[in-house]
Structures are given as C-alpha cells and as structure tokens.
Amino acid sequence: MIMKNLRVTLIGFLCLSNGMTAIAQQPIESLNKLLRDINGSLRLSVKEFNGTNLLSEQLFNKDLLQTKTGNWSMQFKASPVSGHPEVMDVSTSFRLNSGTAKASAVSVSFDFSKWNPENYVLVPASVYNGNRYRAIGNSYNPQYPKDMYYNPSVPLTISNNPRLAIEPNKASLIELTTGNVATPAMCFFSKKEQKGFIVLTQQMTKLGSNGLTIAENAAKDSCSFTISAPAVRKMATGFGDFHLSGDKAPDWKSGDEVALSFKVYVFNASSIPDLLKKFMLVRKELSGLNHPRNILPMSKLFELATDICRGNFVEVPAGSYYKPENNKNFQLGWVSGMMNTYPMLALNDQKERDRVIAELDFVVNKLQGKSGYFYGGIRASGEIIPEKMSPDFKPVQVMVRKNADALLWLIKHMQLLKAQGYGKSIKPEWENAAKKLAAAFAHTWNKDGEFGQYVAPETGEIAVYNSTAGAIVPAGLAMASDYFKNKEWLKVAQDAAKFYYHRDVEKQGLTGGHCGDISQDADAESTYGFLESLMALYYYTGQKEWLNKAEVQAALGATWTFSYDPVFPANSEIGKLNSNMAGAVWASIQNKHAAPGICTASGDYVFKLFRATGNQLYADLIGDIQHAHAEAVNMPEHLTTNNLIGSSMERIQLSDAEGKGSIGNFINTRNSWTETNGMLMALEIPGIYVNMDRKKLYVFDHVKAQILSSDKSGITIELTNSTGYDANVSVMAETEKQRIKPLSYTAFLGWPKVKVKTGETIKLKINPAKGIVFIEQFKVL
CATH class of the missing domain: 1.50.10.20 (Glycosyltransferase)
Structure with missing residues (x-):
C-alpha cells in the first residue's frame, strides 16, 4: 500500500514533465524561477482519501480545479524579499467554491528532478542526512545484532525511524507532521549543484497540524517535498517503530477554505555546514519572535x-x-x-x-x-x-x-x-x-x-x-x-x-x-x-x-x-x-x-x-x-x-x-x-550580561532590565522582577578587551548578585574597576 501511495504521490511530478499542468500565473512562475536553480518546480493539488489510503490527487490548472463533486479555486501569492533574491514569501489559499469534497486535504509540493541520493536531507529533530542508514529492530532501544560487536567497519546503524532507502531500486516515503519537528521546515543541500533549499511553514491551520512528506522514486532521480493541510499519514512514527496514524482528512462543504504560508530559500552553499548556518539564521523568520515568559527566577x-x-x-x-x-x-x-x-x-x-x-x-x-x-x-x-x-x-x-x-x-x-x-x-x-x-x-x-x-x-x-x-x-x-x-x-x-x-x-x-x-x-x-x-x-x-x-x-x-x-x-x-x-x-x-x-x-x-x-x-x-x-x-x-x-x-x-x-x-x-x-x-549562565563598551545588555534571568544612562562613572540599569518569587540575579559586566579572553569554567564565582524582591523595581550602577564589578543598588519608589 505504501508503494501505491508513493506512486500516486509522484503522479503530479510526472505530469509536470509532460506539460499537463502549465500554470501561467505570474507568482507561481516567479517561484518556479527560483526553484529552477535546483531543478525544482511547484505542484498544487487536492487529495482525496479513504481513511488514510490515497484515492486520487487532482492538480490545479492555473487557479481553478474542477472535480466530480465540486469546484475549487486557489489564490497564490509569492513575493521576493527586498534585498534578498534567494528568498520568497509565499501564501496559498484553497477554497471549495461549490459542491462537496469528502475526506480531502490540500497540498503544496516542491518536485525536484535530476535528484541525487547523495543530497543531504534535513527535517529538524527528525531526519538527518535522510536517515539513510541501516536500521534495526522494531521497538524502543533495540538490541544490537552480533555483527555490531568488535567490528571496526560496522556501518552507522539507527533504530526503525522514518528514512530514505539505502537499498537500490527502492522507493522511499517519509510521512511526518509538524508535531514531529523542532522547526516546521524541510531542507536539503546539493553538493553537485552547490545549492541549498529550505522551506519554512506554519505548524498548523484550522484543520490541524500540517503534514510534511518526502517521497523519492525507486530510481532515486526524483524527489518531492510536500506540505499538506492537514497531515494524513498511513503510519505514524513511534519510539523506534510505527503504528497506524489514525489521521483523518476532513469533509469540505461549499465555502470552506484554508491557507498555507511559507518562506522558500534557494541559496548558494558549498557544504553541509553552509546549510546549517543558513538554517540557524532563518529558522524564526516565518514564525517571528517567540515570547519567553518570566515565571521563575x-x-x-x-x-x-x-x-x-x-x-x-x-x-x-x-x-x-x-x-x-x-x-x-x-x-x-x-x-x-x-x-x-x-x-x-x-x-x-x-x-x-x-x-x-x-x-x-x-x-x-x-x-x-x-x-x-x-x-x-x-x-x-x-x-x-x-x-x-x-x-x-x-x-x-x-x-x-x-x-x-x-x-x-x-x-x-x-x-x-x-x-x-x-x-x-x-x-x-x-x-x-x-x-x-x-x-x-x-x-x-x-x-x-x-x-x-x-x-x-x-x-x-x-x-x-x-x-x-x-x-x-x-x-x-x-x-x-x-x-x-x-x-x-x-x-x-x-x-x-x-x-x-x-x-x-x-x-x-x-x-x-x-x-x-x-x-x-x-x-x-x-x-x-x-x-x-x-x-x-x-x-x-x-x-x-x-x-x-x-x-x-x-x-x-x-x-x-x-x-x-x-x-x-x-x-x-x-x-x-x-x-x-x-x-x-x-x-x-x-x-x-x-x-x-x-x-x-x-x-x-x-x-x-x-x-x-x-x-x-x-x-x-x-x-x-x-x-x-x-x-x-x-x-x-x-x-x-x-x-x-x-x-x-x-x-x-x-x-x-x-x-x-x-x-x-x-x-x-x-x-x-x-x-x-x-x-x-x-x-x-549569568542572569544579566552587560557589555560596557557597546552599552548593551542581554537578560537570561526571569527579570526585565534596561539601560537608563551611561557616563564615565558607569552604566545605570533598571531591573524589574514581575515574578511571584524574590530573585537574586547574577550580573556579569565586562569591556570589549575583557570579552576577548575566553571565559574560565569557574568564572561564575566572581559574578556579583543583586537581590530584587517580587514586584520590585530597582536601579543599579555598574562600574568595572580593576576587573571587579561594583554595584550600587537602591529601591525605586
């Protein structure tokens, strides 16, 4: 059944190569132009299921799709980010204008031809190097086979996890949800093309968690990265095993719609480290700043x-x-x-x-x-x-x-x-x-x-x-x-x-x-x-x-x-x-x-x-x-x-x-x-770190702090404790010259501490003298 699902999943890609879905919309063409550098193209579709079995995948032609039971429309927006030609902001809205659609999900696929199985594939916290390694067991912490003992040439061996196949002439299907990953993203690096690809998406829509699927054909020369709303997997991954997912595609009625958002990056990369560094740089760019709470000093x-x-x-x-x-x-x-x-x-x-x-x-x-x-x-x-x-x-x-x-x-x-x-x-x-x-x-x-x-x-x-x-x-x-x-x-x-x-x-x-x-x-x-x-x-x-x-x-x-x-x-x-x-x-x-x-x-x-x-x-x-x-x-x-x-x-x-x-x-x-x-x-880790020369501070503890003023006598900062507990905050302050020297393992012994009671706001002055931080502290009425 997995093979059948894979075959249907790849139909859209094959159709693209035959010119059956010549989508003329300019935004899509703009994104396809970006994807061309990595032999990629876009596919948008509606999939119908019987339970978790894929019955059909129907592709949008331009912005419309006519099925046997309903009429769909699709609005696609893709805009380059100013000054960054390697990235595009993308949003896609799917709407059932009339009729019905039973057990259906919508999906956006990035299809890559001239695929190389040596490409490095990353799904954060779930797939590394495609997990393309020998797998053992069907359970948590499986016992090692005999050939792994006292064998210097033992291949890297993993538990039974979602993975791309190492066997020749075998197709692969990795089915995940955004609940399986640390960042909703799929990435790869192509050594041959000297390019990297990252797509960031959102965790969920009103239909539930999004699906993340990677499908590679048996010849290993084409591969598709698909994001769907919602996730509909045949099997869900456990701790070294798999079980039936229980996923269910929703029934649609006239007027129902859902939107997916992405950031797509295609960039020059000469190595896996280049991809990793790029990922760290952009991993929050779609989700935006998070909101850490100050709850426990x-x-x-x-x-x-x-x-x-x-x-x-x-x-x-x-x-x-x-x-x-x-x-x-x-x-x-x-x-x-x-x-x-x-x-x-x-x-x-x-x-x-x-x-x-x-x-x-x-x-x-x-x-x-x-x-x-x-x-x-x-x-x-x-x-x-x-x-x-x-x-x-x-x-x-x-x-x-x-x-x-x-x-x-x-x-x-x-x-x-x-x-x-x-x-x-x-x-x-x-x-x-x-x-x-x-x-x-x-x-x-x-x-x-x-x-x-x-x-x-x-x-x-x-x-x-x-x-x-x-x-x-x-x-x-x-x-x-x-x-x-x-x-x-x-x-x-x-x-x-x-x-x-x-x-x-x-x-x-x-x-x-x-x-x-x-x-x-x-x-x-x-x-x-x-x-x-x-x-x-x-x-x-x-x-x-x-x-x-x-x-x-x-x-x-x-x-x-x-x-x-x-x-x-x-x-x-x-x-x-x-x-x-x-x-x-x-x-x-x-x-x-x-x-x-x-x-x-x-x-x-x-x-x-x-x-x-x-x-x-x-x-x-x-x-x-x-x-x-x-x-x-x-x-x-x-x-x-x-x-x-x-x-x-x-x-x-x-x-x-x-x-x-x-x-x-x-x-x-x-x-x-x-x-x-x-x-x-x-x-x-210091509660507050202050760079005296740059006049910047960073707060790690569960308090709020800001610089009020700076002069030759030092830097004055305001510190507020809004938690329900008194705090004793360690402060590390240093100059640029001091920053150059690597920090010792026992440096924390020298960090002075400031007591801030719950609900209290204080001001304190910091003046590094002779390598020692001096703090003056008083309560603000």
Missing part, C-alpha cells in the same frame, strides 16, 4: 532544585551518593550521576562539600576498571550494571559517553575546589583516577583512531565502534591536559575533534549515538556535547579554528531546539498552562519528544560562543532553552510533574509518537537530569 530554581538534591543523598551498601534517578541505583554521567554534585559543591556548604567528597570517593573506588575506563552504573547492593550487552560477548561494556562525562566532571570538580580555596581537599586518588581515564582515552585513540560507542572497562577494548559517542572526550582531554600539564592529551583532543567534525558534521550533517537508550541515531546530546568540546579547545588554545567549528555545531544544535512557541491542545496540561516552549530540546530521532534543557549540561558553552562572537543568535538560543526549562518546573501555581515543588521531568510532547492523547501532557514523575541542568543553568 534562576535563583529560586537553584534553591528548590538543590533542596531536592539534598534530600536524595543515600548511604547504601554500594557507597554514598546523591541519587541520579528515582531509585537508589547509581548511573555515572549521562543522567546526572557525578554531575548533580557540582552545583551542590558550588553551594560552599560544609555538609554538602563532605557529601560531594564522599561521592567522588565512591566513584573512584568502586567504578574504575583495570583499563582506566569506568563502569557506567552500580546497583545499591553493589552489583555492576552492564550496558548494551549481547549475551554472545563479554566482558561487561559501558557507554563511552559516560566516561567522557566522568573525565570532564571530575576535572571540573577539582577546578572548583581550587577556585573556592579548598584545593587541599582534592585527594591523590581522584587525580590518579583522572590520569588513568585520560590515558585510557589517549591509548584508544592512538590504537583505533576513534573512541567508539561502547568499551570494556577491564580490557579497554572498543566493543562497539562508530557514532559520535566520544563527543565530549576532547573537552575532557583538553581540561586534563591543562590540569596535569600533559601536552600529548591536548594533541589527542585536537586530532579527535577534527576527526569527528570532518566525518560526522561536515560529511554527514549529524552527530549521534550519545544516549544510553538509542542505537547510533542522531541525537541532540552529542550535538551539544561536541559543542562543549569545541569551545573547550578554543579556551585552551585560543585558536579561531575551534570557534568557527563551534558556530557550525551551534547551528546543528539549533535544529534540535524548538525555534517557536508551538500550539498544544487547549485541554492538554501544557495547553492549560499556556506554556511557551520555544527552547525545549528534542532528544533523538528515535525518542520523539522534546525535553527541558540539554542532557546533561547548562549549555554555558553556547553563552561563551555568544560572548566570543557577539552574535545574539547564540544568546537567544541559550535564553530560549533556559526559559523553556522553567515552563516544565513543578510550582504551586504551575503544576507539571505533580511531584516535589521544584522538580521537573523530561517529556515535552508535541508528537503523537506515544498516541494522540499524549500530545501536550507531562508525565507524572521527576528526572534528576532535568533538575540538574536547571541548577547548572542557574549557576553557569
């Missing part, structure tokens, strides 16, 4: 989340630690084991410092294997938890990503203790463990030329190769190189970062395999994790090469992040709260939902990129992420998890991957990692 979030973490410290047979999950088992890295300790250490509280020290002792003494790699988890009883194990292969394996986290965060803890004046608390055992882990990574790189996805902690052997599971390793090695004064590790870090950037980002336009519950699927965690590494290399080397690569990586991160405030069902939990979710970060192409924040990090490297470049798009990106996180936090007047006050959970669901009833509904639980990244954002 970062200081209040930090207070509540650290209080939760205090109550989650356990002493069990395995050891003493803060629980990273809702049970008493321990997971290292990934979902916040030995990460939630960092904000607790930053409290500078003796009791919590002793607890953090106890956890570091536990990790170092109980989890490090003979090779230097750590095991990924341990039960409260003391039994090691194996990961992604095939019964045919031993010994126990562990995620490379967890070891990358372990190295980075172990160094960060020791850096923070030194910066706080507690360097004597650092134990030789911790430093020896960090050295052994860094040496293990260097050994693996020198031996295998990559870090793999899973390793065996006893032997140090790569158990599963490929993927970008080592995304954070260069950051950890760069930090270890500086801490222990080992130049070899910095060289390995740079060589590895160049390798992953070239193989995964430049050639494939994705990073993946970073999560413990997916295959080697593209994911947001590796995307942002690799940005951590690129900014670490910029910090430790000062070389602009890393900054340039970081800008591309941030653009890739933006593809995973809601660029707009999606509409959720009015009766859903998110809908009732009127939450604005721009900035929620999608998980992976398998786990089809967004989450409040980056797993697991503050994303301070995005702020550092903003500071280094002055490009406000990066400030907007991390600002969106922080505000979306606050929308998911459980508060007395803003219930989300129905759990502890200040708790949060990982599910912001716009798709129907878990069923249509799940759209807009939170899950009633709490996730330590989302609470941890909230604490880290409150800690490592």
